[in-house]
Amino acid sequence: MIRVVIAEVRKLRRPSLLLGTIATVGGLSALFTSIVFLMINSKDGNSKRGEHVGVEELSQASGLIYGFRLVGIFLGIVALCIFASQTAQEYSLGTLRNLLVRQPSRMKILAGKFIAMNLFALVMVIFAGTMSIALSFALAGRAKVDTSSWTTGAARKLLFESTLNIFIATLCFGAVGMILGLLFRSPISAIAVGVLWTLILENILAALITSIAKWLPGLNFSNLGEGGNMILSYKHSLATSLAYLIISGGIAAILFKRRDVAN
Amino acid sequence: MKKIAISISDLSKIYGKNAALSHGNFEVPVGTVCGFVGPNGSGKTTTIRMLLGLITPTEGSATVLGESIEHPEKYLPRVGAMIEGPAFYPGLSGRENLKVLAELGGFPLSRVDELLAKVDLADRGGSKFKTYSLGMKQRLGIAAALLPNPELLILDEPTNGLDPSGIQEVREIIRDLAAKGTTVFVSSHILSELEMISEYLVMLREGKVIFSGKTQELLASQKPIILAKPEYEVDLTKLASQVEAAGFSSVVIDSTLHITAPKEASAAINRAAFEAGITLSSISAIQQTLEETFFEMTGENT
Numbered sequence: 434m435i436r437v438v439i440a441e442v443r444k445l446r447r448p449s450l451l452l453g454t455i456a457t458v459g460g461l462s463a464l465f466t467s468i469v470f471l472m473i474n475s476k477d478g479n480s481k482r483g484e485h486v487g488v489e490e491l492s493q494a495s496g497l498i499y500g501f502r503l504v505g506i507f508l509g510i511v512a513l514c515i516f517a518s519q520t521a522q523e524y525s526l527g528t529l530r531n532l533l534v535r536q537p538s539r540m541k542i543l544a545g546k547f548i549a550m551n552l553f554a555l556v557m558v559i560f561a562g563t564m565s566i567a568l569s570f571a572l573a574g575r576a577k578v579d580t581s582s583w584t585t586g587a588a589r590k591l592l593f594e595s596t597l598n599i600f601i602a603t604l605c606f607g608a609v610g611m612i613l614g615l616l617f618r619s620p621i622s623a624i625a626v627g628v629l630w631t632l633i634l635e636n637i638l639a640a641l642i643t644s645i646a647k648w649l650p651g652l653n654f655s656n657l658g659e660g661g662n663m664i665l666s667y668k669h670s671l672a673t674s675l676a677y678l679i680i681s682g683g684i685a686a687i688l689f690k691r692r693d694v695a696n
Numbered sequence: 697m698k699k700i701a702i703s704i705s706d707l708s709k710i711y712g713k714n715a716a717l718s719h720g721n722f723e724v725p726v727g728t729v730c731g732f733v734g735p736n737g738s739g740k741t742t743t744i745r746m747l748l749g750l751i752t753p754t755e756g757s758a759t760v761l762g763e764s765i766e767h768p769e770k771y772l773p774r775v776g777a778m779i780e781g782p783a784f785y786p787g788l789s790g791r792e793n794l795k796v797l798a799e800l801g802g803f804p805l806s807r808v809d810e811l812l813a814k815v816d817l818a819d820r821g822g823s824k825f826k827t828y829s830l831g832m833k834q835r836l837g838i839a840a841a842l843l844p845n846p847e848l849l850i851l852d853e854p855t856n857g858l859d860p861s862g863i864q865e866v867r868e869i870i871r872d873l874a875a876k877g878t879t880v881f882v883s884s885h886i887l888s889e890l891e892m893i894s895e896y897l898v899m900l901r902e903g904k905v906i907f908s909g910k911t912q913e914l915l916a917s918q919k920p921i922i923l924a925k926p927e928y929e930v931d932l933t934k935l936a937s938q939v940e941a942a943g944f945s946s947v948v949i950d951s952t953l954h955i956t957a958p959k960e961a962s963a964a965i966n967r968a969a970f971e972a973g974i975t976l977s978s979i980s981a982i983q984q985t986l987e988e989t990f991f992e993m994t995g996e997n998t
Contacts, residue, residue, distance in 0.1 A: 436799055436800055436801075436802055437800060439799045440796045440797075440799040440800040443788075443792060443795060443796050443799065444785060444788065444796060447785075447787050447788055447792070449787050450787070522785075526783055526784075526785065526786070527780070527781075527783030528783045528784065528785060530745075530748075530750055530779055530780075530783065531783060531784075531797060531840065532797075532800060533748075533749065533750055534748055534749075534750075534772055534775070534777050534779075535772070535797050535800040535801035535843075536800050536801070537749050537768040537769040537772050538769060691752075693745075693750065693751040693752060694745070694750040694751065695742075695745065695750075695751060
């Protein structure tokens with residue numbers, strides 16, 4: 434399987450994809466972190482859904498990772514798009530037949546591909562985190578935020594936990610992208626369905642029928658990235674996310690294993 | 697006893713009510729070049745995909761290099777294949793595309809540059825695949841198929857898009873490999889090419905194997921033809937009557953009478969024409985080409 438991972442990494446590190454992704458996540462990270470610090474006095478808010486985070490809150494240890502947490506869900510969407518396109522393009526380009534001739538074990542192909550994309554996602558999350566932390570320090574003075582708590586052991590612990598949670602959430606979104614890629618076998622369809630569902634349909638459903646909100650996959654993945662909240666616990670989101678991934682992943686894996694490669 | 701590289705037995709693939717391949721049977725001996733021919737949609741690519749483990753047969757069985765196609769992992773490391781044209785990642789260079797496959801198959805990366813040179817792509821190996829011409833893409837596909845230093849090479853239309861010198865290069869590559877003992881199973885629409893290189897032939901029509909065996913046996917089994925051309929075109933009908941009276945059937949094509957008869961009948965036909973007062977400007981016996989045989993057997997027509 435290690436050979437599959439190495440081969441996949443070779444595909445993922447191509448400049449157009451790697452630099453394009455780095456630029457995208459770097460841009461998102463910079464945007465969200467800047468909004469938190471540069472709009473600290475804005476009455477329109479400086480956080481998600483118009484919420485306001487003040488100097489006092491940002492001066493605590495958790496202030497270090499505030500911008501990073503905000504960008505978490507968007508890292509998930511980026512991962513969903515990349516995992517979906519990298520999987521579906523094997524069908525649309527016809528390259529899957531080459532892969533299967535050189536590695537006939539379809540499960541090894543699938544697992545190797547997933548591991549390689551996870552490594553790619555890890556690089557993406559670490560880059561976004563580094564960018565956000567650096568920018569937070571750079572903008573703190575201008576926003577009159579005291580950074581002395583940011584260098585404590587508690588802040589480092591929070592940073593580690595947040596990075597891990599955002600990585601897990603990113604993997605969940607990515608896994609959904611991969612499953613959609615396997616099901617639709619077309620990058621455009623897989624990405625369109627994934628993004629439309631996550632960013633639009635889930636939010637409409639959650640607003641219309643509040644009782645089902647805690648069972649929607651995208652909201653649970655996002656909640657994992659935030660480390661849980663008052664409404665939805667981290668444990669609930671972890672269990673729900675795992676259930677979704679095991680069931681849908683299992684169906685997609687069976688389809689991938691049994692389906693004829695006729696294109 | 698001959699060793700067999702490919703053997704299929706009652707192999708079928710049914711899609712709904714249509715049989716892409718129906719109860720196919722043939723064998724390809726080790727170390728031979730075997731042409732695989734048939735009109736579009738006759739089941740060639742489906743058969744090749746089943747041999748490579750990409751499609752599951754509906755019924756029947758097959759072996760490749762002595763292993764059942766139910767376990768492609770046992771023989772695919774010794775098989776090179778190019779199916780339905782070259783498929784690569786457009787954003788990667790030709791060299792990187794080959795490296796992806798070399799890493800996947802566990803082949804040394806040093807093979808990549810050797811093969812790029814072999815298919816005359818050494819100077820363009822660093823260019824992105826999307827910038828390649830059709831011929832270059834085809835040559836990269838052949839290089840990919842050669843990565844495992846295969847015992848069996850399966851090529852589906854390898855000369856598509858190649859210019860005459862490219863076609864000649866592919867022919868030489870196939871001949872070289874065959875000389876070294878590699879079995880080559882090659883489908884092509886250029887039947888004159890296959891006639892030159894194929895010792896064996898498998899012919900499909902509408903999902904059925906209509907011939908499998910030595911190419912020469914197939915050609916020898918075809919009816920010989922004598923071409924007779926009278927000096928004056930107006931004598932064609934009269935000549936046809938004389939030939940018919942002598943017991944041979946004939947047809948006029950391009951001012952020439954095509955007579956179904958062995959070459960030994962040439963003298964009798966010449967004499968009959970002379971006695972009828974017809975001077976022949978030419979008379980010659982020919983053997984049908986593979987292309988003519990193909991059209992006759994498959995009912996295809998150009």
